[in-house]
Amino acid sequence: MNATRVRLLAWKEVRQLRRDPLLLRILVLMPVLQLVLLGYVVAADVTRxxxxxxxxxxxxxxxxxxxxxxxxxxxxxxxxxxxxxxxxxxxxxxxxxxxxxxxxxxxxxxxxxxxxxxxxxxxxxxxxxxxxxxxxxxxxxxxxxxxxxxxxxxxxxxxxxxxxxxxxxxxxxxxxxxxxxxxYDPTLSSVNTMIPGLVAFILMLSLMVVMSQAVVKERESGTLEQMFVTPIRPGEYLVGKVAPYAVIASVQASLVLAVGILWFRVPFRGEALVVVAGLALFMLTSIGMGLIVSLLSRTRQQAQQSVMFLALPMMLLSGFIFPIDSMPAPIVPLTRLIPLRYALEVLRGAMVKGAGFEALATPLAALTVFGVLLFGTAVLVTRRRLTE
Known part of the structure; x- marks a missing residue:
């Protein structure tokens, strides 16, 4: 892998982002706005x-x-x-x-x-x-x-x-x-429950929306075909394409966490390393899902609709709004296929409960499996599309 080619490709992505300042502002301000609005209005109920x-x-x-x-x-x-x-x-x-x-x-x-x-x-x-x-x-x-x-x-x-x-x-x-x-939370404040969930949900939605446009946008503009005639390898193209958005997602997650802790006064009782590990694995999963959508979509509108189609069941079946234990028995097994479920368990467990790696081993292992499968699939599909 040529580091110079990767650096130049990443710089190209940064230049494209700078040419659209409105999109860049939305990427930074949208998660904070969503956090403030949803943090006050979202509520949950449970019966079991x-x-x-x-x-x-x-x-x-x-x-x-x-x-x-x-x-x-x-x-x-x-x-x-x-x-x-x-x-x-x-x-x-x-x-x-x-x-x-x-x-x-x-x-x-x-x-x-x-x-x-x-x-x-x-x-x-x-x-x-x-x-x-x-x-x-x-x-x-x-x-x-x-x-x-x-x-x-x-x-x-x-x-x-x-x-x-x-x-x-x-x-x-x-x-x-x-x-x-x-x-854990003697005051029973609903904010302490919702903010960690919003951090994971906003990170997932932002990454999927941005990554779903990554390849299909270049295909529509014709620049993807120009990439094929360059000496850039599929692995270099993928790393250069993903790197800028991964950095932006890291900034988003840090900003949302800071707002949740400083503004909403959500306690942080666990280890920062546990939260970082959980978010990194979930970020890898979200990037993989977004890339797969982008590679399989022919237009940007199709990619947008696909993301919304995936985001809705993830939000409803992850335990973000409705507790999993209150869902009908036939639906509960489906929640094990939702990566957001395990990200919520890690963030709520680490932030509110102060749980460590040992207590959160199961959701962290599940996120690792999802990250390897989804991101690995995205890499294989990207290689196939670039070598066709």
Missing amino acids: MPTAVVDLDRTPLSRQLGDAFEASDYFDVRRHPGGESELRGLMDSGEIRVAVVVPVGTQARLDRGETAPLGIVVDGSDSQSASLGAGYASRIVARFEARRVAAPAGAGHPGRPPAGEGMPHTPGVPGLDASVRVL
Whole structure:
């Protein structure tokens, strides 16, 4: 690979960008404008969450309480940790969002007519899920307690409480007293959930829009054919074409992150290296998707429509707006094919939770696979088109 040719080709791309100052301003200002607007208006809702039940009491009553959560449509009990110390790791990795902790001696306290504390731990990195999860859990506990008092011997296993049924236990009155503890974001601010998602979404959309025009624009203007008669190799053409936009995307991501942290006061509890690694892998994936669209499109309008066609399902199925656990069961497997899903898990996990590489190994590995496949496919298609 000739470094001089790559440098000259990259300089050509920079010169083309400078000839269109409006496009350059849009590339810089559009993500900030989108962040400010969407950061205030976007909201989410949820009806089901992955849950863990920590049964430290191990009595018939504690097992019935665990069954009440398993029978509820609001919760999906996936884990039964042996101790409360395991909850932090499970929440860091995103395996659970809600945990119910039944302390030792719960049934003994109730048998003596005393108040028995019950712990409900929620993942505050998703404010909507945390608020609803805490409310639903309190209602299930209240309904369980009402049935226990009314018919302790023949009480069923409470499931999903009907609307308006069940009130939280009154402190000081003997019975189960559910106390909620919010991890990561005690204030339950929705901004702390949405801003990391917007960083990934804006980066993906900007890169796909720009890269989708990269090759098809030259094909329409006739400059692509001129490239064929030069000694530039396919690899040099690809690197020179991608390099300027990768730099612009890096600036965009840094700018959006800075605005989110400084303007919206989103906490940054994790390691910067984790965020950089996640964004770099996701950037590679987005560039690959944009290049594939550009190589397969015949006109710029076709490329634009293709990007919008791809962006909509990615936005809806990634968990950016609608939580994945609230989607119908047949759709959930499709979300595993959405790269944006894993970018959101990395950014929210690193920024809000402070999770490291170990806890985020799964989404980082998924982004690596997507980056290699999509960018590799773009390289192969580019080589084939340039050598035809």
